[in-house]
Amino acid sequence: MTSYLQHPMLKEKAVERRLFQLELASTALKASTLVVLPTGLGKTVVALMVLLARLPRGKALFLAPTKPLVEQHASFLEKVLEDASIAVTFTGEIPPDRRREMWEGARVVVSTPQVVENDLLSRRISLRGVSLIIFDEAHRAVGNYAYVYIAERYQREGTDRLVLGITASPGSSLERIEEVSNNLGAMRIETKTEADPDVSPFVHEREIEVVKVAVPSEIMRLRTLLEEVLEDRGEALHQLGGSDGLRMPKRMDRTSKKELLEMQKTLRGMIAKNPSPSLYQAVSVLAEVLKLKHAVELAETQGVDSLARYLDRLESEASSPGGSKAAKRIMADPRVVEAVSDLARMDVDHPKLRAVRELVEEQLTSKPESRIMVFTNYRDTASSVLDYLREGAGELIRPVRFVGQSSRAADEGLSQKKQAEILRKFRDGEYNVLIATSVGEEGIDIPATDLVLFYEPVPSEIRSIQRKGRTGRARAGRVVVLVARGTRDEAYRWISDRKEKNMRQQIREMSWPDRRDPGSAAGGGAALPPGGRGRQLSIGEVGGGAAAAGGQPAFLDRPEEEEASALVAVDPRERSLARMLESMGVGVTLRFLEVGDYIVSDRVGIERKTADDFVDSLIGGERNLFAQLKDLSRNYERPILILEGRDLYARQVHPNAIRGALASIAVDFGVAIIPTADEDETVSVIAAIARREQQAGGGSPHAHGKKTHRTLKEQQEYLVSSIPGVGNAVAKNLLRSFGSVERVFAAPAEELEAVPLVGPKTAERIRELVGGEYKG
Template structure:
């Protein structure tokens, strides 16, 4: 017989009572904790129990990495809490001042971390009175992710702190798990596995199978052509490295992308110290290697359509003004040209597409109300799968594509609102096949998902576990992984399996008797008086370090390393002796400025990146950005600095990095640009070595200005808008495959944008640099029916 949790804050029969969830929650209330629980076993319920136990101490902040997850958690809380008005859901679409009001009124705030980070940096909110922060998908708390900053601020400001991290996949190594715990301020780990006797009754069977397919000879031939070019470039890279005494990878097929990116970073560092022609050339050849390696992977694991779209983008890059030399050399190679021709004539598809169709039809025929998720690594592949399923013409298949928000040429992203609409229609059955990229991997709660298809294995245990966790939640489910024989698919599957086993081993080790915290923590702000009782200790627990100040000053926080005492967030504290207005794009440096005692306000700036007084505006460029702004078609450093000089009495350019001359741009061109910036535009140039030095310089200028009477920071100035000619060129050049040079030719030939778009394919081909493919692409875009 089903029993339910009874609590004054909960509706009657709203939450099913499961002992293991109550045990985890009771333990988590005793100290800041990372809870590791398999997907579908109610991590959110554990969070709910902790949340309601802490509400009498102060506000609770519930963080989730995406807007669909935020809406899901907010909806869950509103459905189970007796008073739903205490829940506020934050999104970037709500005006900042309105969020400030909502923060003051709400008892529970559910939000993405980026919104909270912005409001903290803009000093609209304080974490002083927050009694608990819940980090959903806590494995994200690494590197520069917003979770890390929020936890650090909470450690400094919170007066009665408790942290709960929840995840199904913390990582495959103890070091990674400890990093996550350290970054959110968790001092222990609690874990349950599907094999635990108190958990197993709630586990639904999940069948996992691998379907292997053979790559057709036609696609193998295209792959061989690309591999020939790749190996040739690899040999060239080896020769270039040898001339400078560097060891280079000889077998490109056995070299990972990470190794190549590390090599790229090392080469640029060497160029900064001792530039030589061979090192410059090596960087350029390495760029070709990276592009070719990606093309080979697409050929063998994704399919004709995905590869064709990628090569089209490379061709567009090669033709555009400011396009990379690497793209130009690749597209000029006869073997690549031959591969492009073969793709255009090819009438076979990758067998994975047929396998997807067969598996989907099989599932929907056997169970008409099924929900199916198909995961792909690439958007192009998601589009290919969508088109293939639609073209099959089977009425029982109702597919939809689910991708992220960012857009690129010919591939528009999905707004957060549209993502939420698609998920809701998928739950309701309007769509029954969701074709998703990584955006669909985390936390989407669709209990009825019966089949999860991996279009390819992923070499990440976290992503693999997240994908598998989309099924087997409310009933038995099935996971199928597609593998192309003799390709990197097989290696990726092996890597993922090995990492998953390693993660399970780490979790098992947490149950060793000598690693349990057997001491009583009953007085540490835990379950007493909250209606939660842990009962006997069954869950696994690992103490991460010394338990620092936590709930009510008792154990539970991140320890001595974090200074206590909140700063004045709504004015300048004694330490925050200056205030800087920072554009949100510079968010990472805003955090660093704040840590130095400088007050920060985030605000979208039309001109510059930082404003430190009424008269000083600062533009920051890394060395790479600076060179890109000189040669890129759309990034004009002179226009930006002209606006800066017009808007501020004392304009400054901070040029960050020691590798200014590491690119294949003649040093004299860079020196000439610097001279023009200083002499013609009157902009002071300050070189810095790295972000730390940049932040120190900005802080020093701000303090000097504001103490010397330069006035409080005041943002002013607007961007200079493009001329009509520039807007016309930009409009035409935005067509995929049409670069700046082709756009100018088209406009000169036809005389207006209207006549360019009205021209037939035959008329378009008369223009210099416009071939049949480009002409067809223009006509398809202009004349194609809109299917939104």
Template sequence: MSYLVHPLLKPEAVEKRLFQIDLAARALRGSTLVVMPTGLGKTIVALMVMLARLEKGRVLFLAPTRPLVEQHAAFLRRVLTSPDLVASVTGETDPESRAEIWRSCRIAVSTPQVVENDLLSGRMDLRDVSLVIFDEAHRAAGNYAYVYIAERYRREARDPLVLGMTASPGSEAERIAEICANLGIESIEMKSESDPDVAPFVHHREIEWIKVEVPEQLQKIRGVIDGLVSERMEEINSLGMCRIDPRTSKGELLDLQKRFSSALARGPNQNIFRGISLLAEIMKLKHAVELAETQGVSALRQYLERLAQEARSRGGSKASRRLIEDPRIQHVLSVLKDIDLEHPKLSRALEIIEDQLETSPESRIIVFTNYRDTATALLRFLQANASDAVKPVRFVGQASRENDEGLSQRKQSEILEKFRAGEYNVLIATSVGEEGIDIPSTDMVLFYEPVPSEIRSIQRKGRTGRARTGRVVVLIAKGTRDEAYYWISDRKERTMRRQLQGMAEPLPVDSAVPDTAPISSRASRQISITEICEPDELPLIIVDSRERDMARLLEKTGLRIVLRSLEVGDYVLSERLGIERKTADDLIDSIIDPERDLFRQIGDLARTYDRPLLIIEGQNLYARQVHPNSVRGILATIAVDFGVPIVPTGSIEETAALIALMARREHEAGYRDVKLHGRKTSRTLKEQQEYLISALPGVGPSVARNLLRHFGSVERIMTASEGELMSVDKVGPKTAARIREIVSGEYKG
């Protein structure tokens, strides 16, 4: 065995593989997208390119998650002679420390969101960065931070070079071209497991498909829900605007929703309103069908109970309310409560896992499932029924919801470490586990259900067969969309390989990197705004940290941007001028949901700035099911009572151009003292009491005030009986019962 030799590499730290050296050499000739199966050493390719570029400047290594950042940083520190060359930077690193790290480190491994934040806030620049590595480069689409960073890098760097790495960029030529356009890619280099120079390093991966029968009771429940779907589809067809049938895919339904919304923007139409509402119900019902087919009783029950809870809440959707009020859904809920039946996938998964651990006791197994509820159900099932050899743990994302706490990135890292060490040997993961988990000893990946995405399927399968022979098992419920999803992902994987082979155009060995636009020119470029500011005239604007998309656009106009958490307004242009931005939908939502505190925000803006301004963005201000006079009343109150001017704009680009122009005017007029001031006004005790009581189900602001006037305190309301509650105006039996249920019910978190 031979090893790479370099002054910055420890002896015998990295094995030499010719195909990796060839890829690195090609990547050094021009910005390159390397597409290669997981486990074949994309990080080694990145290391070689990095070592060759370090003499030209600093290196920025980007990865989408904190665990992946820590993984890459640990690898680099392990193989480099000087671990101090490497700094890892995440959101947990405080801003002042980050500024110093950007100035001093040679190799920075970071999440893209942190880099985007610090570029926009002026804590770092990319002028002397000689290489940017984008791991999981397939994410470079839409508004993801990779896109902004790559654009800034091309604009600022003295000698830019980009290396993108992914196992699966997607099956559509347009998507691959978009990724290349966004990253400034000049060539695509692809390696597959069947390539002669790669094959000696590939471990065999056995793939099995195991089919299970859906129990008759679940099939009956599915039939009931399917009937509801058909009814709603027929009603949409009767509106005369389109034709859909049970074979219509989820993607086609989503496209139809967009078309309906676009049509609604041109003017109110009762048929379109009804169509949008019916589509929302269909999407919810189709999800319920999928859960019944592929996940089982507990997942379906939990989903319908969440719908019922949403229907009872004040801000719940009308679609949820109509579904839950349907007698057939009520019947399904009743049946689900009495069924002592689980999907056969649970017992089959247990059998497969125990068989693997009996054959290979040191195995590590990853079970992938699409849904958190299923991950929880499988964890509980294994804990209750599996042998002591099975040591399972749930691995999910950061977001929390009711009765389901997410995992922080720190906790995720801890779980992965314990999984590697063997404290856990079965990792039950949702999509958060699909990218970048470096566990060489994973012997088996179990798909609880197929996924219709070639990217996700490839990522999942790549978790095994990395250091030794691996096993992939896919559970499929017969006669369900499981079967369709399997064939869809298989077809997309084959299409992706064909597309990449057609697009891969390596630069000739002796050629120089062309100055002309690379293959990225085939894809549409981002919208750019006409530059308003002269190079030597750079007005400063403070932008609320939640307005990142706008900050990117404003920066392109020549403004100096500082991201900060603003308590009042969204943009500060000068000591006197503060701006609040609302989309038309935001404004309408504030009418429907009083908790949004629109008037408090406007009042704070008017109190804080001599020149307050409200920008309302979008064309559909009167397109929602809210009476136009309600909208006009809101606008009149803002303009007349609060004295805040209102400026309409048609799009985010138009808003950015307007803000940039006003910032320049303030700058030229001498109002250059841009600093934070103003704080939110705190709720009075009365307002806090009203807010607390109005949060109870079936209780709005008006009823909350009635309850407080009648009982005199929050405490007395909470201890009142149903009869006492019903003596208050506008409180009926249902509301009284729900209040008592919430107040006295046992917490089961």
């Protein structure tokens, strides 16, 4: 017989009562805790129990990494709470002042971490009266993610603190798990597995199978052509590295992308110390290697359509004026030219596409009301799968593509509103196959998914666990992993399985004994034995959990009530440095700045550029650095450029070009240039300028001025020059010859060829772009 949680704030029979969830909640109330629980077993219910117990002590903050997840949690609270008005949802669309008002009156705030971080940095809210912060998908609490900053602020500001992190997959290595728990301020880790006796009755069967396919010889020939080019570049890289005493692997097919990126970092460091032509060349060849490795992977694991789209983008990059030398050399190689030619004539599909359709048809034929998710690493592949399933599917298969928000050429992303709409239609059955990239892996509540298809294995235990967790939540489910024989698919599958086993083992070892607080964090209870077995409590007893403030680690020892020594207006795009300024005692207000990155007074505006950004702005098509500095010098009496990084001369740009740009900035624009080594030094410089300026009577930061918009002439030149293969010089010649953008685009190829610097290829490209049929 089903029993339900009883609590004055809960609706009757709103939440099923499960003892293992009560046990986890009771433990989490004794000390800040990271709870690891398999997907579909009610992490949100554990969070709800802890939230209800802590509400009498103060406000609760419920964080989730995406807006759809935030809306999901808000909807859950609305459904189960007797008084849903106590919970409010924060979004970026709500005006900041309105959020300030909502914060003051709310008892529960559900939000993405970015919105809360912005409000904390802008001092609109304080965490002083917050009794609980819940971090959903807590494995995100690494590096520079907003969770890390919010947890650190909570340790400084909170007077009665408790943290609850919830995740299905914190990571496979001891270092990663410790990083997550330390960043959150968690004193202990608690876990349950599907094999635990108190959990297994609630676990639905989830069948996992591997389907292996043989890659056709035509596709393998494409791979061979690309691997030959890759092998040559690997040999060249080995020789170039040897000339400077750097050991480089010959076999690039056996070198991981991670190793190559580390190699790239090492090369750039060597160039900064002792530049040489061979090192510059090695960096360029390494860029080729990375592009070729990606092409090889697409050929063998994704299919001809994905490979063709990628090579088409490389061709566009190679033919554009600002295109990389790596792309130009790759596309000029005879073997790549041959591969492109073969692709154009090829009439063969990757067998994975057929396998997807067969598995989907089989599932929907036997169970028409099924919901199916197909996961793939790449958007191009998601598009290919969508097209393939649509062909001849009739009413049986109703597929839709589900991707992230970012857009790129010929591939528009999905807004959060559109994502939510697609998920609703998928739940309602308007679509029955969701073809998703990584955006669909995390936290989406689709309880009725019957089949999850991996188009390829992923060498990440976190992503693999998240994908598998999309099925078997409300009823039995099936997971199928497609593997192309004789390809990196096989290695990736082995890596993922090994990492999952390591993760479970590491969590078990970390769960007991509690290494950071052997007795108890605050409540006086004993450490739990392996598996987190403890005394089972009712929700009423859970409410009596002890305060978790004692013994929490302090991240910073700056006094809580310290007044800001200066105030700086910071553009939100500089958020990471805003955090660092705030931690130094500098007041920060986040504000979208049309001119400058940092404003410290009415007369001082600061633009910050890393060395890479600076060089990119010199060789890029728009050269917008000078426009930014022109705006800065026009609007501020004391304009400053902070140039960050010691590798200014590490790129393949002549030093005289860089020196000339610096001279122009200082002399022609009147902008002071301050070099800094890294972010720490940059922050120290900005803080020093702000304190000096404001103590000298320069006033508080006052942002003013607007960007200078392009003139009509500049807009016309920009529009024509954006065509692949047409640069600024060619665009000006075309406009001078024809007199308007309209006449340039209407001109026949032979008239275009008559213009100086315009050859047959450029003319053909213009006509193809302007007159080609749109096939979207």
